[in-house]
Amino acid sequence: MAAIENLQLNAQGKLQHFLSIEGLDQSLLTEILDTAESFAEVSKQSVKKIPLLRGKTIVNLFFENSTRTRATFELAATRLSADILSMNIATSATSKGESLLDTIRNMEAMQVDMFVVRHSLSGAPHFIAQHVADHISVINAGDGQHEHPTQAMLDMFTIRQVKQQFAGLRVAIVGDILHSRVARSQIHALNILGAEEVRVIAPKTLLPTDVESLGVSVFNDLDNGLKNVDVIIMLRLQKERMNSALLPSESEYFKCFGLSDERLKIANSDAIVMHPGPINRGVEISSSVADGPQSVILQQVSNGIAVRMAVMSMAMRNNEGGE
């Protein structure tokens, strides 16, 4: 693991690639959040563009579909004045048999400065980071069931925006933990940033076997798990990743683990409700909760742009001045 942890940082200990939350320390995560706060202001201005990354070329390499993540990475790059090219590899060269490394070498030959990678295989962005030229940064936009670090950071940003600090917070992550790279990144981030307690609430079939080792308390009952909670993060039921019969039915799932108005009352009265999207209304969350006053789901989306601007500009800067 040591090699993977070090891979993210340059010789000065600054961010060079952003591949996983695991292995980063509190000061770096806080720097990302602080930087994102500055960038959040840019999106509120009438001219939503700053020249920070002018002349840089960023390539979105999406080997797996995405709407929100890809769109916010594109907007983040555009607002930093970088040029961005989004490649939907699922429908391009690799389907003609080109290897991952060949795809990367070809993009490198086009003089790009950064890859934003989404891949269905855990570790693909690490692999790419190990093989790219020194001046290229790699950002993980979600790899398999491993991590989705920018999503976790925008969630942390949203939590800090509302709750100001992490100390003393009880956070519940509810649902399909087994398939969720978002949950893994969130658990690491919350623990690094010093949350009081991180709970995972899910049926046993949707929990990884070693989940306690990540530093969480495990609940198999939603009503118990929501008691005294300040932040509720609902996860999407990842139907496309379920190859075996893990659940009886969607309606059964909502009955046991769906967040309804009644259930929300169990948590602290000022608890916020989050969801990384896309939402399955009526499966993991009711419409009235998703659109209700305690929901910060759309705030998460706005914050995604600022956080991605922060990570992109930090990694790009450190790659230039690094050596």
Added chain:
Amino acid sequence: MSIEYIEIPVLLNQLETSLSETIEKRKIQDPLLIGIHSGGVWIAEKMHQWLDIKEPLALLDISFYRDDFSQIGINPKVKQSTLPLSVEGRDIILIDDVFYTGRTIRAALNEIFDYGRPNQIILGVLIERDGRQIPLRPDCVGAEVNLAAGQRIKLTGPEPLDIVIQSMTEEA
């Protein structure tokens, strides 16, 4: 001017007089006053009051427009610039505390022009020190000073405003 004689109220008066004259001479109409974060804003607040400018004071943080981003990175705490929706056709008075290399002003002008095409801009600074690196100069100054290459002049404030001369091992 020698460093020992710098007195803030004198400099502020001198700057205001110079600005008033320039406003008259250049026929500045209904100006927008912009202070550059952070020292420039402190000076701009005083000028805004003394020159009786109607339009609210605008703030500019040029961190995102700096030309040394790739060397020093970004300061994580950047203030939001509060320019009005359009500066198109406006007369602008730009205020900073210290004019040195000219790079801050270059960045500020770039940011202003991202918001539109002003009619004219005048630049007022409390102190102009030697060491210009690009062909820009202030129109109005409180005082001009010459410093050794390794010295840095810095305004502290907002209350009270004071000037600090630092000796740096490396040129800032």
